[in-house]
Amino acid sequence: xxxxxxxxxxxxIKEIPTDTAETIHKKWxxxxxxxxxxRQTPLMRRMEIIAxxxxxxxxNLDRLAQLLMSExxxxxxxxxxxxxxxxxxxxxxxxxxxxxxxxxxxxSDKGNEERISWDPLGVIANISxxxxxxxxxxxxxxxxxxxxxxxxxxPSEYSTLTGIEFSKLLTQAGLPEGVFSxxxxxxxxxxxxxxxxxxxxxxxxxxxxxxxxxxxxxxQLCKVQLELGGKDPVYVRxxxxxxxxxxxLADGAFYNTGQSCCSVERIYVHDMIYKDFVQHFVNTxxxxxxxxxxxxxxxxxxxxxxxxxxxxxxxxxxxxAKGARLEVGGGVWKEHDGFFEPTVLTNxxxxxxxxxxxxxxxxxxxQPVRSDDEAIELMNDTEYGLTAGVYTSDQEExxxxxxxxxxxxxxxxxxxxxxxxxxxxxxxxxxxxxTLSMLxxxxxxQPKAWHLVQPKG
Numbered sequence: 472x473x474x475x476x477x478x479x480x481x482x483x484i485k486e487i488p489t490d491t492a493e494t495i496h497k498k499w500x501x502x503x504x505x506x507x508x509x510r511q512t513p514l515m516r517r518m519e520i521i522a523x524x525x526x527x528x529x530x531n532l533d534r535l536a537q538l539l540m541s542e543x544x545x546x547x548x549x550x551x552x553x554x555x556x557x558x559x560x561x562x563x564x565x566x567x568x569x570x571x572x573x574x575x576x577x578x579s580d581k582g583n584e585e586r587i588s589w590d591p592l593g594v595i596a597n598i599s600x601x602x603x604x605x606x607x608x609x610x611x612x613x614x615x616x617x618x619x620x621x622x623x624x625x626p627s628e629y630s631t632l633t634g635i636e637f638s639k640l641l642t643q644a645g646l647p648e649g650v651f652s653x654x655x656x657x658x659x660x661x662x663x664x665x666x667x668x669x670x671x672x673x674x675x676x677x678x679x680x681x682x683x684x685x686x687x688x689x690x691q692l693c694k695v696q697l698e699l700g701g702k703d704p705v706y707v708r709x710x711x712x713x714x715x716x717x718x719x720l721a722d723g724a725f726y727n728t729g730q731s732c733c734s735v736e737r738i739y740v741h742d743m744i745y746k747d748f749v750q751h752f753v754n755t756x757x758x759x760x761x762x763x764x765x766x767x768x769x770x771x772x773x774x775x776x777x778x779x780x781x782x783x784x785x786x787x788x789x790x791x792a793k794g795a796r797l798e799v800g801g802g803v804w805k806e807h808d809g810f811f812e813p814t815v816l817t818n819x820x821x822x823x824x825x826x827x828x829x830x831x832x833x834x835x836x837x838q839p840v841r842s843d844d845e846a847i848e849l850m851n852d853t854e855y856g857l858t859a860g861v862y863t864s865d866q867e868e869x870x871x872x873x874x875x876x877x878x879x880x881x882x883x884x885x886x887x888x889x890x891x892x893x894x895x896x897x898x899x900x901x902x903x904x905x906t907l908s909m910l911x912x913x914x915x916x917q918p919k920a921w922h923l924v925q926p927k928g
Contacts, residue, residue, distance in 0.1 A: 472487065472489060473488075473631060473656060473657065474486055475631055478542075478773040478775055479763065479765075479924060481809070483847075488662075490656050491804040492666075495623075495654055495660065498623060498653075499668075501649040503621075504620050505647060505648065506591070506594055508525060509619055510619035512647075514568065514617075517616065517617050517656070518617065520616075523541040523643075524555025524617075524640055524644040527643060529558060532551065539630070539633055539657070540765060543629055543775045544774070546770060546772045549727055549772075551612075552921065553606060556605075557609055559891060560891045564733070564891075566617050568912065571913055574586055583923070583925070587920060588919045589916040589917070589918060590918075591619035591916060592620055592671040592917055593621075593669075594669055595615045595620045595621065595622045595669070596673070597625065597674075598684070599627060599712050600675040602629040602731055603626075604634070606623070606889070607675045610907055610911065612624055614915050615671075616650060620670075620671070620783070621649060622651050622652070623654055623664060624651050624665075625653075625656075626655075628656065631655060637651070638652075640922070654927070666719055668691065669688065670693050672693060672697075673696045673698075676699065678699045678855075678900045678901075696905075697904075698829065699732070700855060700857070700900070700901060700904045701734075701857030702736045702855045703851050703857055703860075703887075704735075704876075704884075705720055705739070705860040706840070706846040707861075709866045710863055712862075714751050717755055721752055723735040723887035724738075725835075726887060728774060728831065728832065729830065730831055731831075733857055733880070735835065736836075737826050737836050738838070738868075739840045739845075739850065740840065742839040748837075749798065752837070753798045753799055753922060757799055759813050774810065775800070779832050783833075784803075784828060787802070787816065789824045790825045793820070793822050795818055795836065796799050797814070797816045798815040799812075799814065801814050809831075811833055811834070813833045813834075814834040815837065817836075818837075819836035827853065834855065843868075844874075844875070847872060853899075853900075854900040855901045856898030857880065857898075857902075858880040859873070859882070860873075860882035860885065862883075862884050869884075878898060878901075879898050880893070891907050892907075894907055894911055895911065
């Protein structure tokens, strides 16, 4: 049985039976059979079902946000924001699916015709994450379903109830049996799922788990897409608006209690404005309300995985021992041991774990730099390559600097931002493949090349 525990109240919400190897095989077999029919279902019918699912999400927004808050500890206002933001992503998929599936005629000349059409991959395993289950889940299973695939959806054990709601609402919207099937459990169930013959594996989570998944399915030669972690850097140049940059980056570092692969995780500030920036940044962080996630004013909630507290404590201890200055926070909140205080470490450098290893919590390191070149060198000094940003009043200079950064997404005067129109993609230890955008839709398709030659004579 899987026990769902509220990370704030510590109360048991529900016990859920987990899948077995036998039930997983049965669900896979059902998905395999269903896919042969689903891919033949007219596109307009598929779109109608997803459009109804969108309406159901909207109609149930408050209830679903409460459920999300209770199982992951996300502050209620942020849970509501996630659900609202999901609507725009669903709209993008519905508005662009026809274009993504359109057959392209690339040559038509003297009886010769060449085309490119698009077929679904087949049966998809989607092993998803808990920190933004609506975002990272629908980024995968909605375009997968629209393009004619069937999905075996393994929600994180920390957001199982939200995964169950996905299944209920999709069924209510009219999705046929076997097109979207839940695999309930933890690591053992994910491993058993990966033993089934699959046509695609899409995972969101940690780098180490992503590497394990890649190894597990290497012999299948199926498509593997991995959305992994980040150590997302930002550089604040000496011509930036210090107050605006500090307030923006504090939000980018601590929103969702810092539990995001694209949270700002390290900041480099030109030493000419360093003191002013730190002052504004620390003052902003001190204003974040920590506490009961059901309070609409709460900004910092409990950590979903309490064991992450040990990681954060170790990073603080390491940084302070190596010369960092602890400006605010630094340990477990005195009111509740499931919280970690919003923590700011200044005078950081790359000998410290906080500037090199993913934190995934409410902690940030800030390092002074003397030049643009030094900042770019430090930003690229990482195993990851998810996002990076520059704050400056000069757009031309920002674009020159961002072009030198090895990251899948770059920002000018903003951070921690995702658009459905742009690909969400990582480099190096941040993963392979793309979700969102037209590229993300076509991640669930495979091309077919057509050579059509009219008979002669």
